[in-house]
Every structure is written in C-alpha cells, then in structure tokens.
Amino acid sequence: MAACFALLLVCNTFAQTERIDSLKQILYTQQLSDQQKLAYCTSILELYGNFNLDSSFVYLKKGITLAHRLKNYEEIMKFNKGLGVAFFFRNNYDSSLYYLSANKELAIKLEKEDVLTTTLSLIAVAFAKQGKYHTAIKYFLETLKMAEHTGMTERNVMALANLGEINRRLGNTEIAIQYLKQAEEKSNQLIGVKYGNYTHRILHIYNEHAFNYLNSGNWEEALQYALKANMDFCKKELPVERCYTQGILAKIYLKKNDLERSLEHVQASYKMAELMQDVNLYAFAGKILSDIYLAQKRYIEAEAEALKIWEADSTNVDESRGAVENIVLANIYMKNTEKAAYYFRKYLELSAQYSEKSFHTTVSDLALQYETEKKELQIVSLEKEKQLHYIIGGSGVALCLLAFGLLLFRQRLHKEKYKMAKQKVKQLEQEKQLIATQAVLDGETAERSRLARDLHDGLGGMLSVVKLNLKDMKQFAIMDSGDVQRFGNALEMLDQSIGELRRVAHHIMPESLMRYGLKVSVEDFCRVMPNVHFKYLGKKLRLDNRLEILIYRCAYELINNAVKHAKASHINVQLMIDNGVVSLTVHDNGIGFDPQAVNLGIGLENIRTRLAIYNGRMTIQSSTCNGTEICIEIEPS
Numbered sequence: 001m002a003a004c005f006a007l008l009l010v011c012n013t014f015a016q017t018e019r020i021d022s023l024k025q026i027l028y029t030q031q032l033s034d035q036q037k038l039a040y041c042t043s044i045l046e047l048y049g050n051f052n053l054d055s056s057f058v059y060l061k062k063g064i065t066l067a068h069r070l071k072n073y074e075e076i077m078k079f080n081k082g083l084g085v086a087f088f089f090r091n092n093y094d095s096s097l098y099y100l101s102a103n104k105e106l107a108i109k110l111e112k113e114d115v116l117t118t119t120l121s122l123i124a125v126a127f128a129k130q131g132k133y134h135t136a137i138k139y140f141l142e143t144l145k146m147a148e149h150t151g152m153t154e155r156n157v158m159a160l161a162n163l164g165e166i167n168r169r170l171g172n173t174e175i176a177i178q179y180l181k182q183a184e185e186k187s188n189q190l191i192g193v194k195y196g197n198y199t200h201r202i203l204h205i206y207n208e209h210a211f212n213y214l215n216s217g218n219w220e221e222a223l224q225y226a227l228k229a230n231m232d233f234c235k236k237e238l239p240v241e242r243c244y245t246q247g248i249l250a251k252i253y254l255k256k257n258d259l260e261r262s263l264e265h266v267q268a269s270y271k272m273a274e275l276m277q278d279v280n281l282y283a284f285a286g287k288i289l290s291d292i293y294l295a296q297k298r299y300i301e302a303e304a305e306a307l308k309i310w311e312a313d314s315t316n317v318d319e320s321r322g323a324v325e326n327i328v329l330a331n332i333y334m335k336n337t338e339k340a341a342y343y344f345r346k347y348l349e350l351s352a353q354y355s356e357k358s359f360h361t362t363v364s365d366l367a368l369q370y371e372t373e374k375k376e377l378q379i380v381s382l383e384k385e386k387q388l389h390y391i392i393g394g395s396g397v398a399l400c401l402l403a404f405g406l407l408l409f410r411q412r413l414h415k416e417k418y419k420m421a422k423q424k425v426k427q428l429e430q431e432k433q434l435i436a437t438q439a440v441l442d443g444e445t446a447e448r449s450r451l452a453r454d455l456h457d458g459l460g461g462m463l464s465v466v467k468l469n470l471k472d473m474k475q476f477a478i479m480d481s482g483d484v485q486r487f488g489n490a491l492e493m494l495d496q497s498i499g500e501l502r503r504v505a506h507h508i509m510p511e512s513l514m515r516y517g518l519k520v521s522v523e524d525f526c527r528v529m530p531n532v533h534f535k536y537l538g539k540k541l542r543l544d545n546r547l548e549i550l551i552y553r554c555a556y557e558l559i560n561n562a563v564k565h566a567k568a569s570h571i572n573v574q575l576m577i578d579n580g581v582v583s584l585t586v587h588d589n590g591i592g593f594d595p596q597a598v599n600l601g602i603g604l605e606n607i608r609t610r611l612a613i614y615n616g617r618m619t620i621q622s623s624t625c626n627g628t629e630i631c632i633e634i635e636p637s
Helices: 002-029 034-048 053-070 073-089 093-110 113-129 133-150 153-169 173-187 195-215 219-230 239-255 259-276 279-295 299-312 317-333 337-361 366-398 404-476 481-508 511-516 518-528 545-565 602-612
Strands: 532-538 571-578 581-588 617-622 628-634
Touching: 002 034, 034 053, 034 073, 053 073, 073 093, 073 113, 093 113, 113 133, 113 153, 133 153, 153 173, 153 195, 173 195, 195 219, 195 239, 219 239, 239 259, 239 279, 259 279, 279 299, 279 317, 299 317, 317 337, 337 481, 511 518, 511 545, 518 532, 518 545, 518 571, 532 545, 545 571, 545 581, 545 602, 545 628, 602 617, 602 628
Parallel strands: 532 571
Antiparallel strands: 571 581, 581 628, 617 628
C-alpha cells in the first residue's frame, strides 16, 4: 500500500511540475491584466496543494494583493483562507489566526454563511493544535450551530469528529465516543454523494476510533479501524491522516511485539511528517519510533530520537513529557544514573505543568454543552421579546390622544412582562453559570483523580523498581570511594523524588478522602502542616462526593493561605457536620488584614464561586495585627 502511494505521488509530481512551470512562464513573461494574473495565481496554487508550502506562500501573497487591488471580496476570502491554512501547517498560529479572523469578519459583513462556517472550523482547529481546548470547543460549537443552520453536513461532521479528538486527548474516552458516533451518523448522509471529496473526514473518524480502542487496551478493534482507514490511501493524497494511521498501526504492532511490522509503519508515518514539515506530526512519529527502539534494546537510538523531539519543541508539554520519559528510561537501562536523575527532575516539572494545563483545559460532557446552548437560545428569545415590548410601547405613544386610558393599561402590562422577562433572563444566566462551573469542577476532579493515580501507581511503582535494581547492582559492582559516594547521592535523590512524588499525588487527590471521608482527610492534612490544630464537631457522616471534594479544596486553600501569608504561630481548624449543616472555620493569630481595603486573591474568589453551586456563604473577620477568621457554611436547600 505504501509503495502504491509513493508511485502515484511520483507520477503526479512530474505532471504537476510541467504544468506549474508553464503557468509561471505565462505569468512572468506576458502582459496580463490584474484579473488574468489573479486567475493564474489561483491555478498555480491549486496544483501546489499543501505539499510545497514555500512556493505556495509566494503566490498566496501575490494573489491576495491582486484581490485587494481589484476589490474582489470573493477572491480575498479564498486567499485569506489559503494563507490561514498555509501558516497553520507551518505551526505559525498567530499569523494563521490573523488571516482566518479577517476572513470571519468579512464573511459576517457579506453574510456569507458557508464561508463563515468553514472559517470557524479552521479557527477551532488552530486553537486545538495549540492545546487551547476551551477556546477550540467554543468555536467548534459555533461551527455545529452554523452547519446545522446552513445544511453543511460535512462541516457538522468535521466539528463532531474534532470534538471527539479533543476529548480523547483529555482522557474523556466515553464523551469522545459519543461525539464520534454522532459524526458517523451524519457522515452516512454523504457517503455515495460526495465520498471523493470527503475521504479525509471518514478517515479522521476511523483513526479516532482506533485511538480510543488502543487507549482502552482493545488492540484487535483498534487494528480493524486502522486497517479500514489504511485501505483508502491510494485513492487520495492525505498525508496528515496517513501519518496518524501509520502511527496507530505501528503502536498496535508494538503492543503485539511484532517489532518488524511496527518499524515499517512508523517509518511510513515519519515520511508523511517530513512531507508536511509539521512539528506535531514529527513528535507523534518520533515518540513511537523511540518506543520501538526501547523495545529492541537499542537504548542509544531511543534516547537520540527522544532528544530530537525534546529539542525541536521543549515548550510543548503534551509531547515533551513522553520524550523525556523515554530519555529517563534509556539512561536507566544504560546505567547513566546522574543523567537519568537530571531528566527525571525535568519529567516532574513537565508533569506539574501538564497537571496545571489539564485543570485549565478540562471540558464538560456533550449533554452539558447542549444544555448550555439551549439556555443561550432561550436568553436570545427573551431578549427579542423584550425588544418587541419596546416597539409596541413606542407605537402606543403615537395613539395616546385617542386612547390614553388604553395606553396606560398596555404600558403597565408591558412593564410587568418586561420585568418577568428580565427576571427570567437573570435566572437563566445564573443557571448557565452554575452548569458551566459544575462542569469545570467535575472535570477538574476527574483529571485530579486520574493524574494522582498515574503518578502514584505508574511512575511511583517504576521508581521503586529502579531503586531496588540500583541497590542490587551496587552489591555486584566494584567502585572506588568517589563512585560509592555518587551512587549513594543518586539513591538519596531517588528517595527524595519518590517522597515528593507521593506527596504531590496525595495533595492532588487524597486517597483518604475517597475511602474514609471528609473528616479523616482534613485531619490528615492538618497533621502534616506546621502549627495547625484540628477539631471536629457533630456526627461522623459521609456527604455527597462532590460536596466533600469542595469542602476539602476550600480547607486546603484556607490553611495554605494562613501558613504562607499570615505569619501565624497558631492556626485552629474546626469542621462541623450536623443536621445537614456543614461549617468550616479557619482561625489564625497572624498579622491579619483589612478586608475592605485589600482585594481578595484568586484562591478566595474561587472558593466563593464553588460555594455558589450549593448556595453556601463565606464570611471573613480580620483586622491588622489581630489575626483572621474565615468561616464557610453550607445549609441544606
């Protein structure tokens, strides 16, 4: 199959080169009008496609200059889109978004809904590539709404498939599968009608299904979808999807320990990444190649490949974590303990960055997203009703001399309706905000739990095994005094890393909170903090899981604030649960502050936001040099 694709690509390249040279000859040697030059630029770009970005830029910029000179808005929109996509493939997202945003404004101005729908989808993809998932979700949902309005089923499927990909990358496998199923249902309307232009959408869905099955450990189902995707590659040049499909096949055969076939497919994936000159595709294929080298015990090559990914873009947290993990493993196997320890610290730093990024990019599930959209539609409807009342009221003024009494009645009626509509709008806005906040908190909790498990069970276990192997190695190695000291230092650093890892995992999501409840987990936390004394009142009851997590995070924030900022020598923490009332009080004898004169920090504002879900309240009593008492109280609704 790969040979077939290569043969087609070579044949097409010779034919396209001759045609492009012929068009260039005419463009640069003959006297042409601006309109004719524009037509030739368009023809050259169609022949280049996405496989010669440097040459494409020349004619895209020349074309958009001509289009502006001719004030041909249809062509301006085409070239804006072309430049946006070209910069996108170069990973220059700022320039890409500049041209795509200009296209969006022009499409709105000219009321070109089809262009607007396409542009919104491209903007969404640009944000998703940068890991800005919340913004990408927003634009994909706008794309869905526009696609349903304009009947652009292809864009509808594209948005659904990409929403599935984002959720898969965030670890929300069930939600990802829901989006993909909807995409498949919609795509059935297009198969047989425009399949030739639609192949990449089908392949995207197949690849995403394969990724999900691979992540869940169902390799056979993953293989079936990957092979279905691989069947279409001789029909159309699709290097991005081909790169992912070949990479998926390489991963599957690596899991099956068929290293020869795995290496063949990853090399094909690498060729597609080189063809597109895409850093993300390089990292995807390079990580798999490094994994294969590790499995083949080719540790030097595994480290070299991982270092290439790290050096190409060390700011990409998602890809860099995997690369640094392979560098650590390769050096452990090669017994380069100091180098392994250095990169392990890098891995911990990246894990912390990844944790923070995950908390800020966690998204809600499909039902909540659509519920939010419904609330927004209701708000728009009520706003239109409010405008209608203003119009009717204004018309009544013109008839005031004929029916003054009727006008007063109508005005009173309209005021009542307007008041009710305004209250309804406010209520819906509050409901929308609470839904969004709860969705973010649920996502944060799920992500904290997953990350804590990964750190404690996965990485923690691996480090413990490494420590045991290092101790065994020491018994049979002959070392001078300097080597013994360095070896001891390495073991001590490893012990510290294991302890720090367990501490981080515990505070991300305490296991005691899940097992024993709020009282035990808060008491455990207070015990390890300096000068903190804990007291519990009431019955030892278990609360709703979400509420327990909320109270624990509040306690964590307030105690940390008192320890870090109050300079207190004594901190009292009191938790009370009685008859459905939950009360948490944190009192310190520190420096205090004036709540009226000082802006509350992000942490306290986050606590207020979380409490709003349960109609809870927070009171602060403090003054300079007299300590601080903060009380949180939630009563049954």
